[in-house]
Amino acid sequence: MKLQPKNSLQGSIQIPADKSISHRSIMFGALAKGTTTVTNFLRGEDCLSTLHAFQRLGVPITDDGTTITIEGVGFSGLQPADSPIDVGNSGTTIRLMMGILAGQNFSTTLFGDDSLAKRPMNRVMLPLREMGAILTGDNGSEFPPITIRGTRELQPISYQLPVASAQVKSAILFAAMQGSGTSTIIEKEPTRNHTEEMIKQFGGTIETAADEKTITITGPQQFSGQEVIVPGDISSAAFFLVAGAITPNSQISLTNVGINPSRTGILTIMEAMKANLVVVDQDQQNQSATLAIKTSDLKATTIEGAIIPKLIDELPIIALLATQATGTTRIKDAEELKVKETNRIDATAEELQKMGADITPTADGLTIKGPTPLHGAKVDSRGDHRIGMMLAVASLIAQGDTELVRAEAINVSYPGFFADLENLVAGETS
Ligand code: SPQ
Secondary structure (H helix, E strand, O other): OEEOOEOOEEEEEEOOEOHHHHHHHHHHHHHOEEEEEEEOOOOOHHHHHHHHHHHHOOOOEEEOOOEEEEEEEOOOOOOOOOOOEEOOOOHHHHHHHHHHHOOOOOEEEEEOOOOHHHOOOHHHHHHHHHOOOEEEOHHHOOOOOEEEEOOOOOOOOEEEOOOOOHHHHHHHHHHHOOOOEEEEEEOOOOOOOHHHHHHHHOOOOOEEOOOOOEEEEEEOOOOEOOEEEOOEOHHHHHHHHHHHHHOOOOEEEEEEEEOOHHHOHHHHHHHHOOOEEEEEEEEOOOOEEEEEEEOOOOEOOEEOHHHHHHOHHHHHHHHHHHHOOEEEEEEOOOHHHHHOOOOHHHHHHHHHHHOOOEEEEEOOEEEEEEOOOOEOOEEEOOOOHHHHHHHHHHHOOOEOOEEEEOHHHHHHOOOOHHHHHHHHEOOOEO
């Protein structure tokens, strides 16, 4: 795909639905008794993988183009699939489903694309084995395809997470809610809490201690069907927040953005970097808001510690932001970036270096010096949606043409990304 720089972004777009919440709405809808409706479901490739996976397990799910309707079968109503289930590129699908399938008395194999086949699964397999399920990776490894032989007799667990991961936490919660007894999970740092929020929304009970890291749940739980309205995804909004801040003469607003506090690290960091960003029209009940952003005179900052899980998926686009900030920005404690759809530390550094950025990978993050003018280059998403969108935003301020290879990866989380960008382009291309 050929991309040109832009002189200005103006106007307003509605941010597409939250990917994490969309996945979970299908999972909870399937495991509840009764009908669940989901409006504003994200029809990106990852969430469609979850939807199709539960159809393969015998859950009736229909989509009339507006609303997804799930006829929940309860924990005992899932049926074995007649062949391995393809979950595409989606780490959330495979890891959370491992927890769900750990409590089923049949065997399921989950596999995905080449990227998923390289992502570590021991982090989920080890605690689920401790609870009594049998899980095996490809040829005895920890990598997909993963076969899960579940049991109705799962044991409770007390588990200290070795990594800050909402997916590992959620997989254990899905297993613990099917067995009998009380499980305790202690997080390394608080991570996104959408699973805990949905347990409550669907009529279950769960406790999170004041430290926000110690979570207790007692099984078995029972859920009843709900109406779910999915807010927009702050991780998708992040690309346009940065686009608005770095493109000259820009003033844009992003409506319906989810602002669950476990996800808003980017707002804190953009404030620290002196971005012209305002949160308006907060809707407390739906935890959403409109975000307004203008071209900004940015300052460097340091990003480390407990804030990292609150902006983990935004770090590639924050790295681009830092190339336009005065001073040295340091991103630390972010080694988890190495095991995402790509090694996002290397991918971010190497692709932005091609465009002239002063960015150096470190063992646990990135060091970025700015401000540095960028120039067009042939760059590659490497099959990672977030790297693809970050590079497309970089092209807005790069001198000359940028060629983005494997741009189609963006469909994983934001199928309308280029259409939304086009709607904001107000200036002549330079
Ligand atoms: O689903 P997948 O592929 O793991 O997606 C990513 C992403 O960038 O979209 C990570 F690559 O988001 C994860 C996120 O990094 C989604 C997620 C969730 O919905 O629970 C949690 C985070 O992963 P983790 O490993 O920190 O739990």
